[in-house]
Amino acid sequence: MGGFFGVVSKDDCVADLFYGTDYHSHLGTSRGGMVVRIKEGFKRNIHDITNTPFRTKFGEDLPKYHGRMGLGVISDYEDQPLLVGSHHGRYAIVTIGRADNLDELAEACLSRDSTHFSELKGNEFNQTEVVAALINQQETLVDGLRHVHEKVKGSCSVLLLTDHAMYASRDRLGRTPIVLGRKDGAVAVTSETCALPNLDYEVARELGPAEIVKVTPDGVEQLSPPGEKMQICSFLWIYYGYPASNYEGINVEGARNRCGAALARADDVEVDYVAGIPDSGVGHAIGYASEAGVPYRRPFVKYTPTWPRSFMPQEQRVRDLVARMKLIPIREQIDGKRLLFCEDSIVRGTQLKDVIQRLFDFGAKEVHMRPACPPLVCSCKFLNFSRSRSELDLAGRKAISEIEGEGPADVTEYANPRTEAYSAMVERIRQRLGLTSLRYQTLGAMVEAIGIPRDKLCTYCWTGESLYEDE
């Protein structure tokens, strides 16, 4: 995923920039970057945050930064921000989202323009550099940012800092959020609203899909109006957004509580305790427990002091190790108990299978699982949060291939909970995971729990259908 945070202020913006960016650390595990407009140009640093978090890495650089405008980024892949010299002058730029047609875009630039890309990593183009090239193909920055909307398939939100102003451009269908925060003398532009309250910013408003604004110390100017179509990612609420964040005005924790409550209403199982798989299952479980009137408990406690992050490293082996080490079981809350767990979603299920086995090893009498969303049947191609995962590894897809045999399957039927195909798929998953019972949320209930119209939500992962043809 990744996330960005920018500040335009009448005073020094560095402390806000530092803490504001840090509050996006749950969105990435690879690179952190910061740039500030200083007297002599731009001061930039990029650090590897694989083993040491943003706050520690950048804390040392902090005293060297002074300036009134700056932007920061937590990045899962690219080195960012880039400093770009162009016919627009010099600017710093970060991007969030995924250009599905990145190579194609890059090659087109190279053949057309005798331009070059100098931020390669191994053999891969740097998405932000390619986006910069697209921007530079137009006369003005705004036209350039619109050009990005036209050309990029997938999603691409941009934050761009010139000598005099900051430009924010939300991706065409609003799959990722951009929020404006305001306090006296300063404006913040953020991916996560949870970055705002502790820095004393109020949410001013969210950008609409494809909206472009220019932020200066004097205020926010709309350069391009929002589009009407929206396909914001449902997973922001279900899984990777921070509980204290809001998108489209809707708080994550609240949505999760409602999701859990919906699961409870559709359920009739008798259990001793309700629990959540940390971190994102917790909000769902709390909602379930209070709706069902069953005690909420923590049979697993996460060891946060040194395993703080929940968004996973790219390497599967490390991911599995982290998964095992970070959760510590409490025998007293497991042994002899009928346990119901809420989980955000079941992706591959491998780690979950391990967790379930350990629960039985520690004496659990029953283990029931209630994912907060329907079975995943398609990999996301609009954002890069599951970039390294193969579609066929999805627990749902795996069950489908077992049922259907080799070859491409029509997933439509499996996406419909009223079919036998769906029941067979869920039963296979239940068996594979060794669960006492498994009941998924329905798409309708999930959409209702989130609370915005279904046609504004991207639900591709569960249906394999895009609302708009050009994707």
Next chain:
Amino acid sequence: MGGFFGVVSKDDCVADLFYGTDYHSHLGTSRGGMVVRIKEGFKRNIHDITNTPFRTKFGEDLPKYHGRMGLGVISDYEDQPLLVGSHHGRYAIVTIGRADNLDELAEACLSRDSTHFSELKGNEFNQTEVVAALINQQETLVDGLRHVHEKVKGSCSVLLLTDHAMYASRDRLGRTPIVLGRKDGAVAVTSETCALPNLDYEVARELGPAEIVKVTPDGVEQLSPPGEKMQICSFLWIYYGYPASNYEGINVEGARNRCGAALARADDVEVDYVAGIPDSGVGHAIGYASEAGVPYRRPFVKYTPTWPRSFMPQEQRVRDLVARMKLIPIREQIDGKRLLFCEDSIVRGTQLKDVIQRLFDFGAKEVHMRPACPPLVCSCKFLNFSRSRSELDLAGRKAISEIEGEGPADVTEYANPRTEAYSAMVERIRQRLGLTSLRYQTLGAMVEAIGIPRDKLCTYCWTGESLYEDE
């Protein structure tokens, strides 16, 4: 506080040692250390863990370690483990607890023995080096460890590694725990049982107060039997122990749940949500909520990705900044709501006051506070977990001085919840914190919730009374 972890194994012990020690990271923020018995002697490293956690700092050293016995420590003050040459031969040593008479012990060594201390830091003696000197004053290691029991006021548990065996000695009155874990071919010695399950160790047994054992690959030998008197620290369950740990066979999370339930039974306030101040208030709040049948919610979410640790840095300014930054409010779960918070305890109350103010700023209608233990009136002199805090800064003591005026006060009356003095003190604290209501746990209810006999628990913080004269 600090905590230690040792392994004696028939195979390489390094991975267990590394992860086992890491699971003590919540107990200290200053130094981490590890030593392994290698072929040529001992291989040791000590790192500063102020800004980068044990796991990151030691992960880099790991490939260089190979051996079958080793010990690790998370230390709040001293550089540890020390490698000591003595008439006992060479050994590695760590200590946990606080020698209240450290300077006196050191000076006695220096005057008696023409010995020296070479691990000074600024002007302070290294407690572990002084303890080593005490051990070396006796003929045998066991006599030396007993000598530590006799001489040290406060508490001092020791883990000691020679060329051939590991020695574990629990402090005289068992204020800090030592637990033996066992798996096939290996024995672990740990401060926290939460370090065991993920490494596949079972709890074998806990050492009794003043008990000394010798651990070799062939088994555990008792060198000195446990004493009868015990004064284990109640705060292990209330505050600083990890939820997944057990002491004297009693799980922390369970004790907290019972504490919360006891608070609920004694309560009659009507609220919308019950919540806990993270991290240690959470277990109490969950217990309260399910006993009271009121929804448990998270109006504050802790930003764990980069503010992982709850045990506080020594410097007050940093502590306050961390306190503010790590909790993010969720307006939707605060605005217009009647909230009841459980908290482990109120120490000085300064950060809490800030938190309460922010709740009202975000629209809370009522804020009720329910600490899981009685008002603190005395500073601990047996462990160093509150070493940097002055007794007169305690919220309870401050209220007492306001009532009584200057001069030393008799705290006995204030420790009795049935007195008017007590009520006056609590009311002053409530007013200072700006709470809608404040009701403390009683000592009896807390002791019952923990679940071991009152004469085995140290309750000095709340009563100012020690059970045993020689302290």
Next chain:
Amino acid sequence: MGGFFGVVSKDDCVADLFYGTDYHSHLGTSRGGMVVRIKEGFKRNIHDITNTPFRTKFGEDLPKYHGRMGLGVISDYEDQPLLVGSHHGRYAIVTIGRADNLDELAEACLSRDSTHFSELKGNEFNQTEVVAALINQQETLVDGLRHVHEKVKGSCSVLLLTDHAMYASRDRLGRTPIVLGRKDGAVAVTSETCALPNLDYEVARELGPAEIVKVTPDGVEQLSPPGEKMQICSFLWIYYGYPASNYEGINVEGARNRCGAALARADDVEVDYVAGIPDSGVGHAIGYASEAGVPYRRPFVKYTPTWPRSFMPQEQRVRDLVARMKLIPIREQIDGKRLLFCEDSIVRGTQLKDVIQRLFDFGAKEVHMRPACPPLVCSCKFLNFSRSRSELDLAGRKAISEIEGEGPADVTEYANPRTEAYSAMVERIRQRLGLTSLRYQTLGAMVEAIGIPRDKLCTYCWTGESLYEDE
């Protein structure tokens, strides 16, 4: 300055690449870089070498590199090598020399092509990125490299690595050298021949001015023939080349010995000892001493263990501190002695003045100075070795302005040693430095000592005249 080193080998090239690049460390103090063609593309690292030398910084990365082709660079300014994606495909590139018209070239690219530059540092363009843009404006790499010859004013030698071959292009007038070394199964391309013998390479041949070659494991192919005009920098022999290097087949140490001998032949002063200002004065002094039959001595010894580098940091304050600290006087070889010092050249003379004063402080009876070249009257605009020095700070220019007063002076007369103007200038410099006597080398004698035709040597610093109009 800077220098580069490339290897194309039938076996792993990494050790050669590492040591070969390291042998260019005397040419730069800012950045070191290395790139190797690995299976998956290019593996690159760039490190700051301001405080820690190339060898230490890259030694740690070394085990991660494996490949048969690679290039390395010691760079005084830019981050290099760059990895460039272009219509030529992907390549790595480094440049040496100075594009005097860098900004102009960059702006032309930006206006013409809607290209961009993403390697800005503060406000400055990265020369290597701009050169890459020039290369990409042409159909083929060779045309691109020729295009660089046409467009760049100053000098620009290029080393470029594609997936299949290495390209080397010497600057148009051959101001900087490129040498091909060969051993069984491998070809090296180097700025300094001193990198070759310890790695068992023999000098195969030097590229001529503007010559372009392509190097593959199978051999060297000439893509563009050498030009006839040459203006190789005289200072390579006089000052910044390493004593063990050859350019145009002529060894540096030998040239310095001859320079010194020429100074001796033109001299008649009686002294006790001849000495050199380390490092580059030493070769001249040895030549002087053996020609004059006067003992060579070391009244100053350089403290190499921690002040190893002779090429100076950019910051003047640090440069002055280094200058003072690195030379330790030996009273026994100074006190009461008549000393003659050879020096490569006198640039500003500030540090030299200090050195001379210290000699008198330590008891020197006489101090005579013999620079190995004529007085500098113009700043180099073809290479960047004096980039941070103002022309008017040159000792010669300062003397001229004192004589002539304000306003631009005609330096021609001052460049002619047979004029009174010249004598007056030298006398002023002598007085300012507090020397007993000062006698410069003549241009003719210097050219003769170097040993190649005068019209092939750039002597702009001493004459202010370029041989070729288009510069």
Next chain:
Amino acid sequence: MGGFFGVVSKDDCVADLFYGTDYHSHLGTSRGGMVVRIKEGFKRNIHDITNTPFRTKFGEDLPKYHGRMGLGVISDYEDQPLLVGSHHGRYAIVTIGRADNLDELAEACLSRDSTHFSELKGNEFNQTEVVAALINQQETLVDGLRHVHEKVKGSCSVLLLTDHAMYASRDRLGRTPIVLGRKDGAVAVTSETCALPNLDYEVARELGPAEIVKVTPDGVEQLSPPGEKMQICSFLWIYYGYPASNYEGINVEGARNRCGAALARADDVEVDYVAGIPDSGVGHAIGYASEAGVPYRRPFVKYTPTWPRSFMPQEQRVRDLVARMKLIPIREQIDGKRLLFCEDSIVRGTQLKDVIQRLFDFGAKEVHMRPACPPLVCSCKFLNFSRSRSELDLAGRKAISEIEGEGPADVTEYANPRTEAYSAMVERIRQRLGLTSLRYQTLGAMVEAIGIPRDKLCTYCWTGESLYEDE
């Protein structure tokens, strides 16, 4: 070896301390340490200097130090300085030299005193800690320092800093030097006088053997007078002292020049060039060349920029690599030439053999070697500069065993240049090294060149005889 530097000043001493200690970097490659008396006690740092020199490692810490007294050390083995708590109070301490009976001393302390040592490294005692224990066995610091003279076999000079003063104690027979430097308001205590001039100190005087002084801001007080016997190490002048240093008032470079001159006077070979094996052969060669009237040249140039240090790392493999890489041959000064090299001494000769072979590979017609001292036949047991080398590996000893066969040999005859045994040994060495001719300095000529009475110089390496029975 190692070396130390201390300052007592009326103003802040930190800059002097830093640079002064740095000027001892040629004496050690393992550990650097610094301690300053600050307000709250002592501030100390110890860094690994294996790959990064003292100046770089400590430069970062520098701003944190402020104080008027401090000491620094370059150490080849131990972590130093130690901070010691004792009945003398607290002090910092460093030692130079070698306690040949270290283990024995340590065990004696342990058995007598129930003391301990807590600075073990692997299995080895820290010499400085053991010395501190000896000091602490006496009533006063002076008695303690005298006690060190009595107990330590080998040599041990001490620098010790209390809250109020610095104590310096030269080893019993003055094998290592201690010099007092003075400037306005400050006194320095140094191993190497070359540390003084650039910091504006004048040499005040040298301590005599076993002399002990106390240095305060008010002056230097003699606590124990010098002994009459002296055995200062001859190798200070021949090999490891810095050219700019003086010991017993005699400058190193001057002594080397005289050594070379003596070699020339005893020689009749005809050669084209005289050269020195860098670094320590250079002073000898300069002396030879000017006495013989033969040109001094540099057929090998040392690559100082990244191979700055001449004192060798402990590991032989690294030592050999460094030896090869750091010297670059110049074919022009080798090919077809008759070369004579001066070298400080031939230890094992393995690297030298390699160097000689390379000279012939580069076309040398003849290679003559002239070591500045006689053949080494015994390993030093008084200092640790050859600690890792076996006596039987010495080139001389190897030749002797080849001649004599197995079993212990009487080296007396071989130490006498007038015997046939000596000639046979030298001839064998010459053949092994592949030299055209080999002629060693005589002991008498060497002693004369140094210039102090033979009975004050330790010549054990060449004779196997100690002047004083108790060693």
